[in-house]
Amino acid sequence: xxxxxxxxxxxxxxxxxxxxIFIAHGVSTSNARILAENCAGCERDGSLSHGxxxxxxxxxxxxxxxxDGQAVPEVEDVxxxxxxxxxxxxxxxxxxxxxxxxxxxxxxxxxxxxxxxRRSHHFSALWPDVEPFAEEGFVALSAVNSMACVVPYGGTxxxxxxxxxxxxxxxxGKAPFVFDQASSAIAHGDVQxxxxxxxELKPGMGVDRDGEPTTDPKAILDGGALLPFGGHKGNSIALxxxxxxxxxxxxxxxxxxxxxxxxxxxxxxxGQFFVVIDPERGGNDAFAERVAGICELVLEAGQDRLPGDRxxxxxxxxxxxxxxxxxxxxxxxxxLSGA
Amino acid sequence: xxxxxxxxxxxxxxxxxxxxIFIAHGVSTSNARILAENCAGCERDGSLSHGxxxxxxxxxxxxxxxxDGQAVPEVEDVxxxxxxxxxxxxxxxxxxxxxxxxxxxxxxxxxxxxxxxRRSHHFSALWPDVEPFAEEGFVALSAVNSMACVVPYGGTxxxxxxxxxxxxxxxxGKAPFVFDQASSAIAHGDVQxxxxxxxELKPGMGVDRDGEPTTDPKAILDGGALLPFGGHKGNSIALxxxxxxxxxxxxxxxxxxxxxxxxxxxxxxxGQFFVVIDPERGGNDAFAERVAGICELVLEAGQDRLPGDRxxxxxxxxxxxxxxxxxxxxxxxxxLSGA
Numbered sequence: 001x002x003x004x005x006x007x008x009x010x011x012x013x014x015x016x017x018x019x020x021i022f023i024a025h026g027v028s029t030s031n032a033r034i035l036a037e038n039c040a041g042c043e044r045d046g047s048l049s050h051g052x053x054x055x056x057x058x059x060x061x062x063x064x065x066x067x068d069g070q071a072v073p074e075v076e077d078v079x080x081x082x083x084x085x086x087x088x089x090x091x092x093x094x095x096x097x098x099x100x101x102x103x104x105x106x107x108x109x110x111x112x113x114x115x116x117x118r119r120s121h122h123f124s125a126l127w128p129d130v131e132p133f134a135e136e137g138f139v140a141l142s143a144v145n146s147m148a149c150v151v152p153y154g155g156t157x158x159x160x161x162x163x164x165x166x167x168x169x170x171x172x173g174k175a176p177f178v179f180d181q182a183s184s185a186i187a188h189g190d191v192q193x194x195x196x197x198x199x200e201l202k203p204g205m206g207v208d209r210d211g212e213p214t215t216d217p218k219a220i221l222d223g224g225a226l227l228p229f230g231g232h233k234g235n236s237i238a239l240x241x242x243x244x245x246x247x248x249x250x251x252x253x254x255x256x257x258x259x260x261x262x263x264x265x266x267x268x269x270x271g272q273f274f275v276v277i278d279p280e281r282g283g284n285d286a287f288a289e290r291v292a293g294i295c296e297l298v299l300e301a302g303q304d305r306l307p308g309d310r311x312x313x314x315x316x317x318x319x320x321x322x323x324x325x326x327x328x329x330x331x332x333x334x335x336l337s338g339a
Numbered sequence: 340x341x342x343x344x345x346x347x348x349x350x351x352x353x354x355x356x357x358x359x360i361f362i363a364h365g366v367s368t369s370n371a372r373i374l375a376e377n378c379a380g381c382e383r384d385g386s387l388s389h390g391x392x393x394x395x396x397x398x399x400x401x402x403x404x405x406x407d408g409q410a411v412p413e414v415e416d417v418x419x420x421x422x423x424x425x426x427x428x429x430x431x432x433x434x435x436x437x438x439x440x441x442x443x444x445x446x447x448x449x450x451x452x453x454x455x456x457r458r459s460h461h462f463s464a465l466w467p468d469v470e471p472f473a474e475e476g477f478v479a480l481s482a483v484n485s486m487a488c489v490v491p492y493g494g495t496x497x498x499x500x501x502x503x504x505x506x507x508x509x510x511x512g513k514a515p516f517v518f519d520q521a522s523s524a525i526a527h528g529d530v531q532x533x534x535x536x537x538x539e540l541k542p543g544m545g546v547d548r549d550g551e552p553t554t555d556p557k558a559i560l561d562g563g564a565l566l567p568f569g570g571h572k573g574n575s576i577a578l579x580x581x582x583x584x585x586x587x588x589x590x591x592x593x594x595x596x597x598x599x600x601x602x603x604x605x606x607x608x609x610g611q612f613f614v615v616i617d618p619e620r621g622g623n624d625a626f627a628e629r630v631a632g633i634c635e636l637v638l639e640a641g642q643d644r645l646p647g648d649r650x651x652x653x654x655x656x657x658x659x660x661x662x663x664x665x666x667x668x669x670x671x672x673x674x675l676s677g678a
Contacts, residue, residue, distance in 0.1 A: 081420045082450030082620040111421030112614065114451045116621055139587065155641030159633075167579050169586075177582070179575040230569025236518040236646055240506050242633045243516070247508075248478065248616070250623035253633055275451065275614055277587070281421040282455050284589035294498075294581045294592055302494030307575055 007330055008322030014040040014052075020337040021055060025062040027069030031094045038093050038124050044323045046314035049189030050125040052329055058123060059336055060264035067091060067121045067267050073098040081106050081113040084249070087120030092144070092272050095120050096129060103276060107138060111281040115274040116249040121267035122146070126166035127180035127308070129274070134168035134176030137288075139277040142166050145245040146268040148255035150184045150226045153235035156211035158225040161254035161268060162188045163241035170279070172288040177295055179307040183238040184226040191217045191226070244273040346669055347661030353379040353391075359676040360394060364401040366408030370433045377432050377463050383662045385653035388528030389464040391668055397462060398675055399603035406430060406460045406606050412437040420445050420452040423588070426459030431483070431611050434459050435468060442615060446477060450620040454613040457590040460606035461485070465505035466519035466647070468613070473507035473515030476627075478616040481505045484584040485607040487594030489523045489565045492574035495550035497564040500593035500607060501527050502580035509618070511627040516634055518646040522577040523565040530556045530565070583612040 009017075015036045022032035035058070043051030061067045071090025075098050078084050083103050087095035095117045106113035122144045133140035146161025164187075166180040182188075186205045194201055195217035208214040209223030220226060228234035246253045251271020259265040279287040295306055318324070325333075348356075354375045361371035374397070382390030400406050410429025414437050417423050422442050426434035434456045445452035461483045472479035485500025503526070505519040521527075525544045533540055534556035547553040548562030559565060567573035585592045590610020598604040618626040634645055657663070664672075 076622070078622060079450035079617075079620045080448065081452070082617075084620075084622055109419065110449055111418035112451055112453045113420070114616060114620070118623075139582070152637045152640050152642040154643055155637065157640035159636050159640045167575070169579075169582050177578075179579070181572045181575060229572050232646070233520045233568050233573070235642070236506070236520060239516070239633065239637060239645075240508075240518070243478070243508050243630055247623075247626055247629035247633065248618050248621045250621060253629075253636070255636065275616075277453060277614075278418075278421075279587050281418050281423075281453070282587045282589060283415070283417060283423055284457075284586075287586055290586035290592075291582055294578065294586065297498050297592070297594065298491045298494065298578060301491050301496035301498045303491040303574070304493055306578075307571070 005327045006324050007327060008324055009330070010322050011040055011044050011318065014043060014323055014325075017333055017337060018052070018055065020339065021059065021333065022069065024336070024338045025059050025069065027062065031069060031071070031090065034093045034097055035091055038128050040323070041128050042125050043325075044315055044318045045311040047125050047127070047311065049187055049193055052325070052333060053189065053193065054123060055333060055336060057266035061121070061123070061262075061267040064262035064264040066259055066262035066265035066269070075099050075102060077102060081110045083113065083115045085115065085117045087117055089119055089269070090121065091267070092117055092120035092122040093124065093129075096272070103274070104136070104138075107276045107278050112275065112277045115276070117272040118249040118251040119269070120251065120272060121269055122272055123267045125180055126164045127168070127178050127311070130166045130168035130180070131176055131178050133276055134170050134178065137170050137279070139170070139279050140168045140274060142272065142274045143241040143245050144272040145242050145251070145254045145270045146188070149188055150228055150238060151207060151211065152238075153228050153232045156207075159255050160184070160228070160238040160242060161270070162226065163238045163245075163254070165237065165241060169291050170288040171295060172292040174292060174295075175308065175312045177291055177306060177308065181229075181307070183228055183234050183241060185229045185234070186226060188226065191220055195221055245271045248273060344666045345663050346666060347663055348669070349661050350379055350383050350657065353382060353662055353664075356672055356676060357391070357394065359678065360398065360672065361408065363675070363677045364398050364408065366401065370408060370410070370429065373432045373436055374430055377467050379662070380467050381464050382664075383654055383657045384650040386464050386466070386650065388526055388532055391664070391672060392528065392532065393462060394672060394675060396605035400460070400462070400601075400606040403601035403603040405598055405601035405604035405608075414438050414441060416441060420449045422452065422454045424454065424456045426456055428458055428608070429460065430606070431456055431459035431461040432463065435611070442613070443475070443477075446615045446617050451614065451616045454615070455588040456611040457588040458608070459590065459611060460608055461611055462606040464519055465503045466507070466517050466650075469505045469507035469519070470515055470517050472615055473509050473517065476509050476618070478509070478618050479507045479613060481611065481613045482580040482584050483611040484581050484590070484593045484609045485527070488527055489567055489577060490546060490550070492567055492571045495546075498594050499523070499567070499577040499581060500609070501565065502577045502584075502593070504576065504580060508630050509627040510634060511631040513631060513634075514647065514651045516630055516645060516647065520568075520646070522567055522573050522580060524568045524573070525565060527565065530559055534560055584610045587612060
């Protein structure tokens, strides 16, 4: 099925290429590896709005001096079930990996623990952060706030970021059940892709610079804003994400940080919240089987697929055939790496 | 503004009246007090779909033998941050109050804790469960599954309950920020009220017995079902609620319990999940002020009010003037109490 202008790259090769790009733009070796694996994983799974599409934004944010690619996160043990991490102005993922072992230790010891990351730049999908917990048998919920681009329900001025929430749970006999959804009606990356490809959006996704509803992705990007999903209910979730990811962690709210002095900056400078639970403590000895059972019921009731299912199919294909990249994108990446 | 057929009852008098009803229908004294305060609090706050409107359902469920009003919950300490409660077939609220002191002790000691309640009947709003945590300085998230009345997104058979999620956070200088929202497009109680009062619903709320969209609340109640809010995103939240409230706790899924042998039974027999966090562990020394700040930003952006605000206004009025009840409803309550 390969088109003539498409190449297929093994995951490890894409990781190496992205790693070289990060290093070429000032990221430390250890941080570069983490970011490259994250971004290549998104591309591999078909999460294209968080895959190599993001590399230009990573690079311009680094080059602008807005994000510190060399940052060494500081982990604080602040309670038997609570870990804080100061990302020190770097990307979130290295801070997350710095805090994760202590978090897991606490979850095993006490049954549940919180990880609160602050002063961090999250520029990727959330599912890569939660899915591995479920693969280890834990239930994980995470939220991250971003940059103000969503108007409150009934309001006209952007306050919230797209503020995704991700959830992962073990599921017997299958890949974990995982969802990762913006509390906006659409992800910002998808608006960017639509604008680039010239697609119209469905109604209800956003407003223009005057606060009027629009289906033009460019009008949303050019001074307009997104709407929360599901009216006032999605709005409440967006606000909860600000509270958990910024107020609780000590990070900035989505509308609060000032990147005006950093031309090219694209990465939100906020915080991230995790709560991770050991379902074994629930004591019913059948948690993963029960999750598999309710997922089956949902499919039997007529839903065509569960979130994450298509991603795992895409991953399986990429694992066999390699990750499909257009030659044009491949050349762009090579050029960003300085090769 | 009192209408001629409206009386105003002090909260304590309504509690006593409801307590008498519960006791008259086989509830133990200690359980009756908890349930009466909960239901009277909903009526006082204007949460009318969970106020005295529910008493007939409480009574018929008790009379049917479906729920055990005498149940003595069993609290299990299963980890430094994890409490389980077996409600033993009784209402959830007594089980919740039985587990709450240990939960709070654990939250203070470790920074976060889970409370997992199973074999429980929740027939009220969720905000009364979470709001008091925020009044004590904690952040609380709770979810409860109910009875199958919501079709999965894209499906035709009801699998989920209305599956509400409630969240409460301290907010400096004001009542806590609290939301309590069904993951269905509308709460089941509101459909019942619309059916009783003969109102049509907005489109997108539910389907009839053939799975076709309808705005007739009676068609939804008569073999039809509700829809999730916000399409596939609300659907994912509904499924997460089943996982947390039933799979994790050891309770039944919303479509799983069998009440067919109990004519008049209306209370779902499921489970409830809580996670409660001590925001002081976040270490930013300004959590409640930060929450107040983001709430102000949302109002300044043009949103007319935050969830819970109207409820607190209604409560303040009821505290001054008494809780308004129609004479007809008052007489019904007196009759249910056997007076």
